[in-house]
Amino acid sequence: xxxxxxxxxxxxxxxxxxxxxxxxxxxxxxxxxxxxxxxxxxxxxxxxxxxxxxxxxxxxxxxxxxxxxxxxxxxxxxxxxxxxxxxxxxxxxxxxxxxxxxxxxxxxxxxxxxxxxxxxxxxxxxxxxxxxxxxxxxxxxxxxxxxxxxxxxxxxxxxxxxxxxxxxxxxxxxxxxxxxxxxxxxxxxxxxxxxx
Numbered sequence: 761x762x763x764x765x766x767x768x769x770x771x772x773x774x775x776x777x778x779x780x781x782x783x784x785x786x787x788x789x790x791x792x793x794x795x796x797x798x799x800x801x802x803x804x805x806x807x808x809x810x811x812x813x814x815x816x817x818x819x820x821x822x823x824x825x826x827x828x829x830x831x832x833x834x835x836x837x838x839x840x841x842x843x844x845x846x847x848x849x850x851x852x853x854x855x856x857x858x859x860x861x862x863x864x865x866x867x868x869x870x871x872x873x874x875x876x877x878x879x880x881x882x883x884x885x886x887x888x889x890x891x892x893x894x895x896x897x898x899x900x901x902x903x904x905x906x907x908x909x910x911x912x913x914x915x916x917x918x919x920x921x922x923x924x925x926x927x928x929x930x931x932x933x934x935x936x937x938x939x940x941x942x943x944x945x946x947x948x949x950x951x952x953x954x955x956x
Contacts, residue, residue, distance in 0.1 A: 765796065765819045766909065767829045771848045772838035775808040777896030780922065781838070782816045784900055788910045788918035789818045796823035811846045818909070836903050837861060838881075838895050849874065859906045859942075861899055866943045877906035879942040881934075888934035890927065897923070901935035905942040912939050 768785075772778030779801045786799045796819035815829040831851045840862035842848060849858060849871050856874050861881035869876045881898035888898070897919050904912045912935070919935055920928040 764821060765817050765823060765825070766834070767832045768816045768818070768834045768836060768907075769829050769832040769848075770814045770816065770836045770838070771842055771846060772812055772896075773808075773842070774810045774812050776838045776893070778812055778836075778838050779814045781836070781896040781900055781903075782814045784897075784918045784922050785903065785910065785915065786816055786818070787921070788915045791918070792910050792914050794818045794820060796821055798823045798826060800826065800828060811842055832856065834859065834907060836899060838899050840864065857906060859899070859903050861895055861902065866945050869945065875906075875944055875946060877902060877942050877944040879905075879938045881938045884937040884941060885934040888937055889930040890934055894931075894934070897931035898934040898938040901938035901940075902942045904935070905939045906944065912936065 770778045770782045782799050786797045790797045798817040800815040817823050831853055833853055834857040835848050835852055836859045837848050838861050840860055854873055858871055858874050858876045860876065860878045862878050863880045866876055866878040879902035881895045881902055885894050885898045886892055900915050900919060904910060904915050916932045916935055919931050923931045
């Protein structure tokens with residue numbers, strides 16, 4: 761198992777755009793110098809509202825392992841109600857990161873030994889001018905703040921490219937608002953992003 765590969769599992773509901781969010785991050789990671797970027801969407805019996813997930817692996821070196829992620833370094837959850845239906849942290853490595861779209865404060869979430877970062881992405885998306893329920897661009901902002909892996913400006917450019925002709929400025933604004941309003945459960949709130 762290579763230690764230089766960062767494995768990120770994205771959890772959402774059918775129709776929320778978890779796969780699109782992972783694709784945008786994959787593109788931005790590649791532009792940022794990650795030579796290895798592998799995204800493995802999971803489809804199956806996907807239907808609107810049903811739990812879905814997708815996998816994203818990134819590395820500074822090429823990746824040849826295309827297998828599904830079983831022990832992620834991070835999980836990104838587009839809908840906090842999934843916590844009642846799916847064990848989103850299954851296999852999450854020790855001291856892993858959970859990025860969560862939730863209206864509840866980070867203090868209400870405890871995953872033993874994990875860093876938890878929370879942003880009310882649903883609310884921020886509406887503030888940005890998007891229709892209710894559009895959370896995939898906003899969760900990218902929360903991911904950027906929590907992980908520090910890819911610069912928010914590079915991610916915003918990737919969002920604008922992906923949503924060209926589909927409200928790119930509102931999607932970009934949603935990501936920036938979520939980025940600015942992401943809190944974590946570390947005592948000094950400096951662990952996430954490394955740029956506080």
